[in-house]
Amino acid sequence: MQTVLDLMRTRQSCRNFDPRPVEKEKLETLVEAFRLSPSACNAQPWKLILATGETAAQVRECVQEGGRNKFTDACPAFAVLVEETAVLKPQVAEKFHSQTFAQMDIGIATAHYCLAATDLGLSTCILGWMNADKLKKALGIAPEKPVRLVLATGYAAAGDPIRTKVRKPVEEMAEFRD
Secondary structure, eight states: OOOHHHHHHHOOBOSSEEOSOOOHHHHHHHHHHHHHSOOGGGOOOEEEEEEEHHHHHHHHHHHHGGGOOGGGGGOOEEEEEEEOOOOOOHHHHHHHTTOOOHHHHHHHHHHHHHHHHHHTTOEEEEEOOOOHHHHHHHHTOOTTSOEEEEEEEEEEOTTOOOOOOOOOOHHHHOOOOO
């Protein structure tokens, strides 16, 4: 097993998927990583829909509409992240009013999913653009439920090298104070 920092250094957005299917056991491990991620007041304000086979083809249509995300042509699996209503403890809800933390919780869970995928030898790409209405209809998601992200999941095609990460220098993004 790699260290968490090793996983962070090697995880990247895959733009070249191999079409081979992802084993069900690996998808189940990704669901567990998502499930174990922290959430405010343990509200777990999400539903995760794993799409493979014909369902993946329907999801692919929804994320490729308008010529977008064409690199998902060979992607064999997708995780669709649906925001559910967060049920917060009354004292927390009163203190934070309309802040439900749901989108932050989904972001944290997404990071857990992507790092677990990297650990399993899988690749991911976080997709923020999709035809949400069409996707909801295809997957039977209630119209009022927001689809926040779609995670393209599969094996990187052979010869897809790990790219050097380009990030701001530490001095530009962090301060150490005593």
